[in-house]
């Protein structure tokens with residue numbers, strides 16, 4: 001059995017380059033160019049990543065669980 | 076580039092009056108590494124003046140704001156300011172910011188646009204009806220953000236005049252004694268605590284009630300002190316900067332009549348103009364809120380040692396030709412727009428989407444006023460963290 005994994009996605013069209021995500025979770029998000037991007041393909045479940053999705057002012061970050069259900073940002 | 080410069084300079088460089096960027100910044104940008112500066116109080120610091128260095132320092136987790144509270148932080152006034160969200164690091168910072176962030180997302184804030192537009196148009200109509208000359212600050216620039224943030228947070232209309240004096244005092248850089256600062260600080264806190272108690276008894280559809288509900292749900296997430304502090308931060312940070320930028324925008328546009336004419340002809344350019352003006356105007360008299368290295372960190376050519384503070388000079392970074400070609404020219408068609416006017420990294424301005432909306436609607440209303448001009452020189456604020464007119468007599 002493989003460990004459950006999440007995926008994160010950044011919508012580069014929405015991102016305003018605040019640097020909040022890359023500042024809070026540098027291993028998961030990267031901001032080199034004009035828009036942030038996911039620095040990893042998959043990650044172990046981590047509440048802090050949901051926090052980052054909630055904090056993104058642009059609503060540009062989405063988090064999906066292993067089943068492909070969108071779990072972040074939280075409503 | 077010339078050789079690295081190891082002298083320690085007195086800081087801040089900028090004059091309080093006007094919006095000029097001191098030439099010392101250009102010189103520093105053209106010098107390798109960072110320069111050493113000494114503010115009136117606190118320990119000496121590194122000053123990051125180039126875009127790349129400033130953005131790096133603001134965005135990298137190895138730099139801490141929390142450490143500033145236990146250090147002799149570089150500052151303009153003798154006492155150290157109370158902490159709040161801007162003096163926290165993740166994960167504490169995240170815990171607070173998550174609670175409040177959803178109220179300030181682009182999507183949520185966009186819903187306020189019709190109301191903000193109505194306020195801006197109404198204030199301008201009243202100003203014009205009262206006749207020229209008028210003080211653009213008192214009649215327009217200040218009441219707009221004050222009303223918006225008070226409505227959002229739930230501060231009753233009849234109390235709004237109260238905290239103008241408080242926030243003036245809290246954002247002042249040196250005019251107050253420690254006792255005066257503390258008195259203002261505790262009065263404002265007591266007022267907010269009272270309001271929190273009111274809302275707890277009788278929740279309303281506002282941000283304060285939402286924060287109280289979040290605290291009720293899970294007390295570990297937000298202490299009572301933090302709740303009050305967060306409301307204070309939003310109230311204070313939420314109007315002074317915007318109220319200052321509105322007359323600054325007007326002042327700069329009136330000095331650049333071609334750009335103003337461009338906006339009048341094509342109001343579709345307003346969002347781009349707001350970004351460019353945020354970049355162009357060096358709002359701060361200097362840099363504040365030093366970042367402390369938690370370990371040795373290489374910043375460009377300089378190895379910053381663990382425990383050393385670095386100040387990011389946002390106004391200078393925004394005028395770095397390496398990032399913004401011909402940076403001293405105001406133009407609304409730049410390809411590169413990622414300015415640092417709202418900071419960068421985890422402390423990136425919480426209110427940025429709201430500030431953008433307010434500035435856009437303020438500008439949209441202002442450009443409809445034909446013949447707008449300065450009736451006399453603005454009276455500049457002195458001794459505030461931000462620079463801008465204290466009063467700006469205008470006619471039309």
Ligand code: HEM
Nearest residue numbers: 160161312313316317320364416417418422424425426430
């Ligand atoms: C033109 C208007 C504004 C400008 C230029 C501005 C600028 C900034 C900057 C540069 C920072 C980062 C400071 C640093 O990292 O050292 C910041 C942080 C902050 N701003 Fe604004 N701001 C504006 C309007 C607002 C508004 C309307 C609000 C109200 C909601 C607000 C609330 C905050 C808060 C709470 C922080 C601290 C965030 C944190 O520590 O996570 N600001 N602002």
Ligand code: SF4
Nearest residue numbers: 015016018019021056
């Ligand atoms: S937090 Fe959101 S807006 Fe900011 S850089 Fe990350 S994705 Fe972009």
